[in-house]
Amino acid sequence: MPVKIGLVGTGTVGGGCIDIIQKHREDFKRHYGIDIELVRVCSLDPAEAEAHGVGHLFTSDFHEITGDPEIDLVIELIGGTGVAHAIVTEALKNGKNVVTANKALMATAGEEIFHLADEAGVEIAFEASVGGGIPIIDPLKHSLISNEISSVLGIVNGTTNYMLTRMDEDGMPYDEVLAEAQAKGFAEADPTADVDGFDAAAKIAILASIAFNSRVVMSDVHNEGIRNIQPIDLATARDMGYSVKLLAIGHRLPEGVDVRVHPTMIPRSHQLAHVNGVDNAIYVTGDAVGETMFFGAGAGSGPAASAVMGDVLEVSRHITLGVPPIVGCTCTDELPIVPMDNLETRYYIRFVVPDRTGVLAAAAEVFAKHDVSLRSVVQEGTRERDAVNLIFVTHTAREKNIRTALAELGAMEDMLLADPTVIRVED
Amino acid sequence: MPVKIGLVGTGTVGGGCIDIIQKHREDFKRHYGIDIELVRVCSLDPAEAEAHGVGHLFTSDFHEITGDPEIDLVIELIGGTGVAHAIVTEALKNGKNVVTANKALMATAGEEIFHLADEAGVEIAFEASVGGGIPIIDPLKHSLISNEISSVLGIVNGTTNYMLTRMDEDGMPYDEVLAEAQAKGFAEADPTADVDGFDAAAKIAILASIAFNSRVVMSDVHNEGIRNIQPIDLATARDMGYSVKLLAIGHRLPEGVDVRVHPTMIPRSHQLAHVNGVDNAIYVTGDAVGETMFFGAGAGSGPAASAVMGDVLEVSRHITLGVPPIVGCTCTDELPIVPMDNLETRYYIRFVVPDRTGVLAAAAEVFAKHDVSLRSVVQEGTRERDAVNLIFVTHTAREKNIRTALAELGAMEDMLLADPTVIRVED
Numbered sequence: 132m133p134v135k136i137g138l139v140g141t142g143t144v145g146g147g148c149i150d151i152i153q154k155h156r157e158d159f160k161r162h163y164g165i166d167i168e169l170v171r172v173c174s175l176d177p178a179e180a181e182a183h184g185v186g187h188l189f190t191s192d193f194h195e196i197t198g199d200p201e202i203d204l205v206i207e208l209i210g211g212t213g214v215a216h217a218i219v220t221e222a223l224k225n226g227k228n229v230v231t232a233n234k235a236l237m238a239t240a241g242e243e244i245f246h247l248a249d250e251a252g253v254e255i256a257f258e259a260s261v262g263g264g265i266p267i268i269d270p271l272k273h274s275l276i277s278n279e280i281s282s283v284l285g286i287v288n289g290t291t292n293y294m295l296t297r298m299d300e301d302g303m304p305y306d307e308v309l310a311e312a313q314a315k316g317f318a319e320a321d322p323t324a325d326v327d328g329f330d331a332a333a334k335i336a337i338l339a340s341i342a343f344n345s346r347v348v349m350s351d352v353h354n355e356g357i358r359n360i361q362p363i364d365l366a367t368a369r370d371m372g373y374s375v376k377l378l379a380i381g382h383r384l385p386e387g388v389d390v391r392v393h394p395t396m397i398p399r400s401h402q403l404a405h406v407n408g409v410d411n412a413i414y415v416t417g418d419a420v421g422e423t424m425f426f427g428a429g430a431g432s433g434p435a436a437s438a439v440m441g442d443v444l445e446v447s448r449h450i451t452l453g454v455p456p457i458v459g460c461t462c463t464d465e466l467p468i469v470p471m472d473n474l475e476t477r478y479y480i481r482f483v484v485p486d487r488t489g490v491l492a493a494a495a496e497v498f499a500k501h502d503v504s505l506r507s508v509v510q511e512g513t514r515e516r517d518a519v520n521l522i523f524v525t526h527t528a529r530e531k532n533i534r535t536a537l538a539e540l541g542a543m544e545d546m547l548l549a550d551p552t553v554i555r556v557e558d
Numbered sequence: 559m560p561v562k563i564g565l566v567g568t569g570t571v572g573g574g575c576i577d578i579i580q581k582h583r584e585d586f587k588r589h590y591g592i593d594i595e596l597v598r599v600c601s602l603d604p605a606e607a608e609a610h611g612v613g614h615l616f617t618s619d620f621h622e623i624t625g626d627p628e629i630d631l632v633i634e635l636i637g638g639t640g641v642a643h644a645i646v647t648e649a650l651k652n653g654k655n656v657v658t659a660n661k662a663l664m665a666t667a668g669e670e671i672f673h674l675a676d677e678a679g680v681e682i683a684f685e686a687s688v689g690g691g692i693p694i695i696d697p698l699k700h701s702l703i704s705n706e707i708s709s710v711l712g713i714v715n716g717t718t719n720y721m722l723t724r725m726d727e728d729g730m731p732y733d734e735v736l737a738e739a740q741a742k743g744f745a746e747a748d749p750t751a752d753v754d755g756f757d758a759a760a761k762i763a764i765l766a767s768i769a770f771n772s773r774v775v776m777s778d779v780h781n782e783g784i785r786n787i788q789p790i791d792l793a794t795a796r797d798m799g800y801s802v803k804l805l806a807i808g809h810r811l812p813e814g815v816d817v818r819v820h821p822t823m824i825p826r827s828h829q830l831a832h833v834n835g836v837d838n839a840i841y842v843t844g845d846a847v848g849e850t851m852f853f854g855a856g857a858g859s860g861p862a863a864s865a866v867m868g869d870v871l872e873v874s875r876h877i878t879l880g881v882p883p884i885v886g887c888t889c890t891d892e893l894p895i896v897p898m899d900n901l902e903t904r905y906y907i908r909f910v911v912p913d914r915t916g917v918l919a920a921a922a923e924v925f926a927k928h929d930v931s932l933r934s935v936v937q938e939g940t941r942e943r944d945a946v947n948l949i950f951v952t953h954t955a956r957e958k959n960i961r962t963a964l965a966e967l968g969a970m971e972d973m974l975l976a977d978p979t980v981i982r983v984e985d
Contacts, residue, residue: 151704154845155704158706159703159704161891162703162771162891163703163885264844265850266700266701266850269696269697269701270696270697273693273696273700274685274696274872275864276586276868276871277586277870277871278864279585344589402832402853405829417691417864419578419860419864419867420855420860420865421691421854421855421860421861422854423692423854423855424851425851425852426851426853427849427850428848433845433847433848434846434848436704436846437702437704437846438847441700441701441703443704444703444704445700445701448885452884454879455879455881457875457876457881461589461590463588
């Protein structure tokens with residue numbers, strides 16, 4: 132008896148899943164003894180189902196999937212925390228296993244979802260929620276569990292990595308790069324989730340929860356995006372021997388979990404510095420394994436569908452063998468979240484200021500007052516005649532002091548002509 | 559009731575495993591509900607067991623482990639295909655689960671071992687046999703199974719990668735680099751297994767078997783090592799925009815499985831070109847996931863123990879839950895091995911020849927006769943007065959023709975002063 136699958140969401144990723152089932156169903160039977168059958172698909176657009184040859188399975192009412200007693204496993208691919216939440220929770224309550232790619236849902240309602248799965252004795256799998264096709268959740272939940280993980284960090288948003296790569300390699304200004312990314316389909320019409328770091332925040336919340344065995348939700352993550360980054364920042368970083376990446380960072384510290392997303396300078400010799408374009412990579416450090424990295428395409432129909440269907444096949448393998456859920460929630464500890472104010476690192480800060488004498492001295496004075504020691508100051512022209520870039524690189528400083536200094540500078544009359552660009556420097 | 563573990567082999571990796579159990583046993587219970595207890599250790603040297611605080615568990619007779627009815631799981635870490643074969647097969651026959659890091663054993667007797675495990679209804683796990691701590695076998699057996707894998711290739715031998723990196727970055731000649739690697743403990747006194755590519759051959763046999771669902775054994779793998787590589791080859795490669803790596807390569811072709819180990823030029827822009835020193839990385843390409851890479855430390859106490867103990871915990875999790883083996887042998891197809899002679903690629907070939915007129919022309923003539931089209935020829939001095947390096951780069955040519963040409967040149971009197979250096983060029 133094949134495992135019966137219901138699919139909700141027939142867009143890019145859902146279409147990729149349908150294609151995989153049609154292409155490889157016989158291979159899965161022969162190689163792994165896993166027989167899966169797609170019995171129903173749901174979306175708002177029957178044309179998508181028809182385009183993939185499954186128009187006869189179409190419904191526009193997801194209850195026909197979550198409520199169908201014949202269905203063993205529900206794939207949720209519509210995203211977001213509204214209808215998707217209803218679909219996932221209803222399916223679990225009805226005793227169905229669930230596979231989802233929904234990072235926002237898992238990073239906000241993960242605890243509730245694990246609890247429902249546990250109560251129903253079914254599985255919830257979500258490999259595709261982080262890093263597209265890259266296996267990362269599964270290795271963290273299996274291969275690497277003999278380690279105490281000290282950090283998990285990486286490039287988990289392809290849109291911003293593409294934009295930073297273009298700014299770095301081709302010197303294109305932010306607005307042009309964003310327009311190009313939108314035209315190529317790498318960025319949404321409203322790019323907020325990507326360029327402001329929310330997408331990455333959800334992903335690092337999920338990774339940190341698993342790596343540190345302690346629940347981290349999206350609102351725990353301090354996130355800053357790339358809106359204030361310009362080619363001059365990438366060029367300066369390059370001169371300093373660094374690359375700028377939007378890093379999602381999770382550290383286990385003695386005082387708790389440090390979890391954040393922000394533009395970061397990393398040495399050009401680091402593996403992550405070579406991860407360009409829409410590629411993703413996650414870097415994991417454990418007390419036994421040392422440093423390890425998982426690299427691949429972070430988005431796209433094929434890669435995301437590979438991860439979704441990997442989960443579907445694994446859960447179906449368990450269903451076929453009559454095996455109960457093997458790994459549920461592993462957040463058994465309750466580690467505090469370390470406040471961002473406590474961070475100590477080096478900072479690259481670029482101000483756009485009026486081109487007149489005394490500005491540099493005034494800014495330097497504010498930093499000194501707040502105990503921020505400067506390593507270098509460079510003044511460079513801008514495209515405007517009356518404005519200059521004032522670039523500070525600090526020695527190790529406390530985040531709280533940096534913020535106080537920035538606030539004070541921002542409040543000074545006739546000082547900052549734009550929001551400052553802040554990039555943390557990590558070695 | 560804890561899962562009872564017997565460990566055979568208390569050297570570098572075995573010691574690392576003992577350390578992990580001692581350090582994290584309580585964590586494994588709390589996080590995963592897995593309780594493991596080391597009840598016996600076996601090796602030839604009681605001092606090793608004592609050094610790790612388990613002298614009271616010591617035996618020098620492995621039968622006290624394989625034959626102990628109390629033991630659920632045997633870890634085999636002595637390596638080789640002699641005594642290790644007896645330990646693993648006896649343990650399986652006695653109904654014990656087995657975790658091993660033994661690449662030579664799995665690449666030669668894998669079929670027998672899977673068969674025994676299957677008959678006994680127990681698990682055999684061997685993540686540590688390839689890539690040290692890097693999770694690669696588990697992702698291939700789980701996360702990536704929705705793909706048809708078209709290639710799996712990588713840098714899987716840290717010793718030779720260290721040597722090539724040193725030759726490239728510091729221009730050290732082969733003999734000096736080997737001596738240094740031996741002094742640092744990266745290379746054995748008899749370096750054959752590493753420098754001639756046997757270690758890598760065993761590893762790619764294992765990876766190809768899993769990736770292509772078809773048994774590949776070590777003797778199926780064409781292997782060439784790095785003995786003929788010198789700094790001039792790395793410098794020339796660099797000028798051409800390439801890095802030289804000892805690649806272990808598996809391709810799924812329409813006509814079968816192409817599997818080989820040899821020095822290879824890869825573009826410096828490729829992710830694998832940045833994998834230096836003793837690090838390893840495995841690059842997997844699938845029809846859905848596209849390109850993905852797994853990077854980390856390929857050897858060492860911690861990394862290898864991380865992989866071994868990951869397997870131990872996973873199997874123990876199944877034992878604890880009463881779950882039968884989930885994945886056994888997946889070599890359900892019988893794909894032919896493509897003969898090396900059929901390979902078509904580009905070649906970098908360096909000869910050391912007498913410094914006299916006519917040698918270049920004579921060599922070029924032999925290539926032309928065997929249908930090998932040349933892209934460039936460069937003549938460079940050597941340290942000896944009477945000898946020069948003659949470096950050919952070919953257009954795409956057939957392996958068989960290259961070999962015939964090399965044989966003919968080798969047989970010519972007063973022609974080659976040393977074995978030619980052959981590096982295949984892949985883009």
